[in-house]
Structure formats: C-alpha cells, structure tokens
Amino acid sequence: MALNMVESKEWYLASYAAEGVPTTEQHLKLRTVSLSLDSIPHHHVALQTLFISVEPYIRTRMSGHDDGLCLSQYPLNQVITAFGVGIVLRSKDEKYSEGDVLLSAFLPVAEYCVVPSSAIVRKIDPAAGIPLTEHLNCLGLPGFAAWLGIHVLGDPKPGSNVFISAAAGAVGMVAGQLAKLKGCRVIGSTGSDAKVRLLKEEFGYDDAFNYNKETNFDAALSKYFPNGIDVYLDNVGGKLLEAVLNHVNLHARIPVCGMISQYNQSWREREGVRNLLNIVGKEVRMEGYLVGSYLDRFSDFAVEMGSYIKHGKIRSKIRFYEGIKSFGESLGSLFSSSNEGKVIVEFKPQPSTVKVAAP
Amino acid sequence: MALNMVESKEWYLASYAAEGVPTTEQHLKLRTVSLSLDSIPHHHVALQTLFISVEPYIRTRMSGHDDGLCLSQYPLNQVITAFGVGIVLRSKDEKYSEGDVLLSAFLPVAEYCVVPSSAIVRKIDPAAGIPLTEHLNCLGLPGFAAWLGIHVLGDPKPGSNVFISAAAGAVGMVAGQLAKLKGCRVIGSTGSDAKVRLLKEEFGYDDAFNYNKETNFDAALSKYFPNGIDVYLDNVGGKLLEAVLNHVNLHARIPVCGMISQYNQSWREREGVRNLLNIVGKEVRMEGYLVGSYLDRFSDFAVEMGSYIKHGKIRSKIRFYEGIKSFGESLGSLFSSSNEGKVIVEFKPQPSTVKVAAP
Structure with missing residues (x-):
C-alpha cells in the first residue's frame, strides 16, 4: 500500500x-x-x-x-x-x-x-x-490572448502602427510577431535593455524601448510613433495607457488584455487615467477581453498558431x-x-x- | 446704399x-x-x-x-x-x-x-x-448623438439596464426616450430635483437621481441598479464614469458622447479614472464617437426621428x-x-x- x-x-x-x-x-x-x-x-x-x-x-x-x-x-x-x-x-x-x-x-x-x-x-x-x-x-492562454488582441479586437491593417506593452512578456512576444505577420509596424515597451534587444533581434519588432530608462512616456511615444498609434494592445494600464491616449490616431483600437501595473494595489490607490476625453475626440474603441469568452474561436486559433510554430514563423x-x-x-x-x-x-x-x- | x-x-x-x-x-x-x-x-x-x-x-x-x-x-x-x-x-x-x-x-x-x-x-x-x-x-446634433449612442453603439436589448448621465441635457433627454422605446429600464442622473421630476414625468425615465444630493455615486448606483448596468451613455466622464465601472455587467457597453465634467480643466488637472481594470474583468467596450463620422446614418436617423416627433413619441x-x-x-x-x-x-x-x- x-x-x-x-x-x-x-x-x-x-x-x-x-x-x-x-x-x-x-x-x-x-x-x-x-x-x-x-x-x-x-x-x-x-x-x-x-x-x-x-x-x-x-x-x-x-x-x-x-x-x-x-x-x-x-x-x-x-x-x-x-x-x-x-x-x-x-x-x-x-x-x-x-x-x-x-x-x-x-x-x-x-x-x-x-x-x-x-x-x-x-x-x-x-x-x-x-x-x-x-x-x-504560444498555443496556450498567452498565445490565444495575443491572437484575440491582434486578430479579433485590434484588427490592424498592413502598415498600421501597433504598440504593445509588456512586449517581452508571454502575450506581448506573440502579439508582436502576429502583428508583424500582418505587415504592421510594431513597437514594444519593456523593462530592460536586454529585453529591448530580444524584441528587436528575436521577435522581429521594428523597435522597442525600455520604460525604466525612457521614463517620459509622452516623449518616447512621440519619438517611436511620429504618425500616431492605430492599435495599442494594453497589458499594463496606468500611466502608459494615459500616455498612449495622447498619441492615438482616429478610430484607434485598444484591446485591453490586462493591466499588470495595477495588480498590486487596491483600485482606490491606483493611478487614474486623466485624459479619457481623448477617447471621444479620436473615437477610440477600448475593449477589455478574457479568453474564456472566445472559446468558440480557439480551434481557428490553434490551427493557425500550430502552423506558425511548425513552420518556424513564431519564435518563443x-x-x-x-x-x-x-x-x-x-x-x-x-x-x-x-x-x-x-x-x-x-x-x-x-x-x-x-x-x-x-x- | x-x-x-x-x-x-x-x-x-x-x-x-x-x-x-x-x-x-x-x-x-x-x-x-x-x-x-x-x-x-x-x-x-x-x-x-x-x-x-x-x-x-x-x-x-x-x-x-x-x-x-x-x-x-x-x-x-x-x-x-x-x-x-x-x-x-x-x-x-x-x-x-x-x-x-x-x-x-x-x-x-x-x-x-x-x-x-x-x-x-x-x-x-x-x-x-x-x-x-x-x-x-431632436432632429439635430443632440438627437443624432443620442440615436447613435443608443441604436448604433450601445445597442441595448429590451429589459437592458441603461444609465444616462446629464440626462436632462439635450442628448440625454432624447437618449432616455429612445431607450424606453426599445423596452429598456432607464435611469438618469442630473443636477437638480426639478430635473429629476422632469426626467420621470416628462421623458418617461424609470427613475433618476440628483448627483448634487446623492453625492456618493457608488451608493446611488447600487440603489438604482441592483442588477448592474448594461449600457452607460456617458456625457460626463470623471468620477461618475469611475463609479459606473464598479457597477457594469459583463459585456457592458459605454458609448462616450462627451465628458462635460472635464471641459473646464486642462487634462493634467482632470480627475483620473482609477478602476479601468474593470474593463478587462467585465469585458466592457468603451467607445468614443463624434457625429461627423456617422453622416451615412443621418438619413436613417432623420426618418425614424421625424416619425417619432410627428407622432408625439419623443418629447422635447x-x-x-x-x-x-x-x-x-x-x-x-x-x-x-x-x-x-x-x-x-x-x-x-x-x-x-x-x-x-x-x-
């Protein structure tokens, strides 16, 4: 026994x-x-x-x-x-x-x-x-979240300017590659110079910046998005979201996958976003999503992502x-x-x- | 001459x-x-x-x-x-x-x-x-904005719980009546007891509250929305939007028509919304709009609204x-x-x- x-x-x-x-x-x-x-x-x-x-x-x-x-x-x-x-x-x-x-x-x-x-x-x-x-x-929760954010909610066109935060995280690394496969210009933010290199050298991001170094987010976004942001896949929330709202183009989309900057405080202590009025002027669609509501799309995702993995089109x-x-x-x-x-x-x-x- | x-x-x-x-x-x-x-x-x-x-x-x-x-x-x-x-x-x-x-x-x-x-x-x-x-x-800018907010972006179903801020204003008074015509339960917020009466007695709102008196918005929304909010037509922004985000139902929609509480400060002095994370958990779609982007819908609107006005279905x-x-x-x-x-x-x-x- x-x-x-x-x-x-x-x-x-x-x-x-x-x-x-x-x-x-x-x-x-x-x-x-x-x-x-x-x-x-x-x-x-x-x-x-x-x-x-x-x-x-x-x-x-x-x-x-x-x-x-x-x-x-x-x-x-x-x-x-x-x-x-x-x-x-x-x-x-x-x-x-x-x-x-x-x-x-x-x-x-x-x-x-x-x-x-x-x-x-x-x-x-x-x-x-x-x-x-x-x-x-890539074939799991983070990959599916990335695919929903890019393919279903963000829906960027070839040439669209796409910004991804927490870009070297599990969702971000896949999302950026999916946006590149769609022909977008993709910029990521991340927390170290090593990860900036990773994004550019391994994951094919057009550019990336270290938010711990370029702490003036408005200035950083002006530099990396001279033509504004069409799609922002938000994994972070807080001050970076606020900065993004100053750089969005007309009819920009902001799929909100998570807000990791906000998880370690109760909401009353969180950073408020003060410029939501830009949502009106730029007619932005900001939409939160949880993968559980899109399970009917999982098999479409799995076929596409499985093919990318087998053919080496997505690195992880x-x-x-x-x-x-x-x-x-x-x-x-x-x-x-x-x-x-x-x-x-x-x-x-x-x-x-x-x-x-x-x- | x-x-x-x-x-x-x-x-x-x-x-x-x-x-x-x-x-x-x-x-x-x-x-x-x-x-x-x-x-x-x-x-x-x-x-x-x-x-x-x-x-x-x-x-x-x-x-x-x-x-x-x-x-x-x-x-x-x-x-x-x-x-x-x-x-x-x-x-x-x-x-x-x-x-x-x-x-x-x-x-x-x-x-x-x-x-x-x-x-x-x-x-x-x-x-x-x-x-x-x-x-x-009703047939002009405010009526068209109300119609877009309710019919196109908010799209409530019969029985949906609809909240409208600045409800006795030009957009709000029409929006509430349009939502009632769709069979929704409609609650409005406004700035005086006289306007609360106006909303209930003239515009057919199910209920309304005076935000200058019921200043604890969270408590007010708990009272008026025991079953949560399905559609919020936002004309106000700021602290009321923040309170609404604590009461939204799954897949709630927030068409943002304007944010009148925010117009008299520069954005850095505005009230930040701290609980945007609720957009993720409740999978909320928040979308700003300007009537100018929907001019292709104006004739549909004008036919419908013209008929309501002639048949006395919309009061103004x-x-x-x-x-x-x-x-x-x-x-x-x-x-x-x-x-x-x-x-x-x-x-x-x-x-x-x-x-x-x-x-």
Whole structure:
C-alpha cells in the first residue's frame, strides 16, 4: 500500500496580499501532503505535474478583494491552481489512460494531484511535433490572448502602427510577431535593455524601448510613433495607457488584455487615467477581453498558431524555473523587470523516474 | 446704399479660457460690425440668424489647447460659429433663394452674416410640420448623438439596464426616450430635483437621481441598479464614469458622447479614472464617437426621428435665451446645474420686421 501513497509538496495561500507582491514569508507557503493514488473517485485522474504556467492573473486571485478582473479569489489554506501539464498516473475516466499527457486549466501547484475530469482541457499528443510547453505558451492562454488582441479586437491593417506593452512578456512576444505577420509596424515597451534587444533581434519588432530608462512616456511615444498609434494592445494600464491616449490616431483600437501595473494595489490607490476625453475626440474603441469568452474561436486559433510554430514563423522564449520550490519566486518575477518571455515551472524528477505501483 | 448695409452684433473670442467657464468680461465679447449685403461673393448667402444652438463642444473650442475632443480652436478676435438656423436675405447660389430657411453647421453667432454655401447643411421646409428649432434639437446634433449612442453603439436589448448621465441635457433627454422605446429600464442622473421630476414625468425615465444630493455615486448606483448596468451613455466622464465601472455587467457597453465634467480643466488637472481594470474583468467596450463620422446614418436617423416627433413619441424641452446678448449666459448655463433640456438662443427681431432693400 505504501507504494500507492506519494508525498507531494504543494503551494497554498496562507493569507491574502491586498497590496504588493505576495511573499513566501507571509502569503504563499509550501507544505507536504500525503496523497493516496489508490482510491481516487470516478471521473477523476491522478496526475504527476510536469509544467505549471505562471501568469499575472494568479496574483489577482490572491488579493482577497474584488480585483477588477472579476476572477474568484483562491480560498485560504487551499492549494493554488493554475494552467499546467501533467501525466496520468491513475485514471478513473475511460477517456484517459496511464501515461497520457493532459492540459489542465485548474492544475494544483503541487507535485502530484487528483483532479476531476472537468479540470482537464484536453489530451496532448507528445508525438505531434510541438514541444509540450508550447501548450502553455504560444498555443496556450498567452498565445490565444495575443491572437484575440491582434486578430479579433485590434484588427490592424498592413502598415498600421501597433504598440504593445509588456512586449517581452508571454502575450506581448506573440502579439508582436502576429502583428508583424500582418505587415504592421510594431513597437514594444519593456523593462530592460536586454529585453529591448530580444524584441528587436528575436521577435522581429521594428523597435522597442525600455520604460525604466525612457521614463517620459509622452516623449518616447512621440519619438517611436511620429504618425500616431492605430492599435495599442494594453497589458499594463496606468500611466502608459494615459500616455498612449495622447498619441492615438482616429478610430484607434485598444484591446485591453490586462493591466499588470495595477495588480498590486487596491483600485482606490491606483493611478487614474486623466485624459479619457481623448477617447471621444479620436473615437477610440477600448475593449477589455478574457479568453474564456472566445472559446468558440480557439480551434481557428490553434490551427493557425500550430502552423506558425511548425513552420518556424513564431519564435518563443521560455524562462524555466526548476522544481516546485521555485514557484513563489517565479510568480514574483512577473512583477519585476527581470522576466523574459513566458514563465514556466518545470517539475522534477522527470516522469520516467517516478515510482508508483501498478494499479 | 445705406439700406443694403446692416449693423450686426456678433460674439468674438477675445482670449482663450484654458480653465473654468469662459466669461463675457474676459474671453467672449460682443461687438457691432457693419455688413454689406450688396457685394456678396459667388456661392455665398447673406443670412439673418433665427436660432443658434448652444452646445458643450463650443466651450472646448475656446480653451486654446488641444482639448481631447480634437476640434479646432476658434481663432482669436474672430466671430464664434455654431449650428444655427437662418433665413436668406440675399443669395449668390442658385440652390438658395431669398426667404429660404437654412441649417448651417458653421453659422456665425451674429445677427447677420455672409457665409459660403459649404457652411450650409440643408434647406428646411417650414411647412413640414416640424418646429424649426427641432432641427437643432431632436432632429439635430443632440438627437443624432443620442440615436447613435443608443441604436448604433450601445445597442441595448429590451429589459437592458441603461444609465444616462446629464440626462436632462439635450442628448440625454432624447437618449432616455429612445431607450424606453426599445423596452429598456432607464435611469438618469442630473443636477437638480426639478430635473429629476422632469426626467420621470416628462421623458418617461424609470427613475433618476440628483448627483448634487446623492453625492456618493457608488451608493446611488447600487440603489438604482441592483442588477448592474448594461449600457452607460456617458456625457460626463470623471468620477461618475469611475463609479459606473464598479457597477457594469459583463459585456457592458459605454458609448462616450462627451465628458462635460472635464471641459473646464486642462487634462493634467482632470480627475483620473482609477478602476479601468474593470474593463478587462467585465469585458466592457468603451467607445468614443463624434457625429461627423456617422453622416451615412443621418438619413436613417432623420426618418425614424421625424416619425417619432410627428407622432408625439419623443418629447422635447427647450430653454430659450432671447436675443444675441444672451449667448454668453446661455453657454455658461451648460456648465451649471440650472439648465433643462436643449439650450437655444432665439434672435430678435423676427424676420418679417427686417428692413433690407431689394437687390
């Protein structure tokens, strides 16, 4: 029987972080639980976690108050969940077999878990020629968010002037490349000179600037957009959005994917945007979106993006954090300027080394 | 020859008003000019002014800086122009004859004027059963703005919860009635108890509140919108918009027609909206619009609105100011809470008393 028990480390929410970046001293804590792989319920699977996708929305679910993204708060003392990829150890669902690799939208940030089949998004074919981690990246939530922002809501034309903030983040790096594939002129903002180079050299951005260096955003946008901005994919909000509203062209579109500058304060402490009147004069359409409302478009997206990946038309960069212990640090990295590309926690040991008894 | 000269009083811009309401002491001044009706150029008409439409955008053209509405600033020492109705005294355009009543988009705020035909929007048929002033009101700019906000951009469904600010103003009074005709639940905000009564008793609003009395906008919206807001026609901006963003339903729409609370400050002094993140969580579409971009829809609008007016389905209220001298005061009234309905300056004397020589 002991072989059917595993010791599993997991991250749980010890207390809400109303402001600031959640810390592993106070808010997010690691514990070890014993998990039985024997008696799992019907329509459930036992998984070993391979990869966890680290996303900004995770932080907004730890604030303990309505956060503006309208996502439910994580319950206190419960394990955190996230998008992730796991391998099936035991299955009580005929759709899944031992060894299947599954994508889950609500995977516990834990080494092992038992989840209901309703938490599974789909089975992944490891032989299909697409790296597993791309299902959390270009083919996952960030890639889909980028595609919706560019193809569906922003809809730039060839030659349009496109601005993307948090451009070296998971959404931004894909969005910029999609806009380039449409023939746009694409400029990004990001938090370090290294990432400025990354955007220009790896992701094909026409230009990019470091907002920690060019802190006068109005001046920066005047320089990089002498002909104004047609589409702004907003991942940041706050003062950068305000600056953009001084540079928009007539009928500009602002798909709002997120506002990462705003996640670590309660809304009354946030930076107000003072020039919304420009929305009238320039007849701007600003529209927020959540990927969950566009699931009917996912298969169109997956076909297009899968083709881009296979043909090398979209490049991606992943910053791997190793092992369950690194999750707290990996989440914090999203709110610093240090992070490049998509953040993923890679779990060790590898599945082949896992010792579980046959059922 | 003397009979072909008229003395004409006109308002001109003596200095820009960067902040506050323009005053007749400093910014807006009246002068008398002599106008020859003899030698008017080809494709021009000489008009006697009957009515001038007083609109908030006029103030934004007096600030001397880019105002957010992207309208050109009035040149200093030149006569102010506005939408208005005049009667033809002399015509050097074969399309117009003496006695024709014309609608102009750039009518000088003057007793008499000579304008190019390009400033004429259309000829009005006084015998068509629609009061002349409705061409500046329900059938004019405010009515068209209301129709675009409700029918084209807001697009509420029967039973939708619709909120309209500056509801007793020229746009608001029409917009609320259009939303009621669509079967919506309509609530308005306005600046006095008398106007609250007007909205409920004359314009068929389901309810309304006085923002000078119910100054906690969040509490007011909780009370009047227990089921949230589906469409907000924004005429005000600022703190009321911020409060609305705390009460929007999923996929709410916010057509932004204007932001009258914001016109009397430069943008850096304006109130910032701090909770734009709600646009993401509630997937709100906020879209500014100017009527000039929708002229292809004007004839649809005019047919529909003309029918409503003739069949008594839309009521209107006009606050008349009498005589050219009252223009300064009439403009100031838009930024107080005193004004009810559409503001129009009615010119005296009546046309029949005008003494001009035959050509």
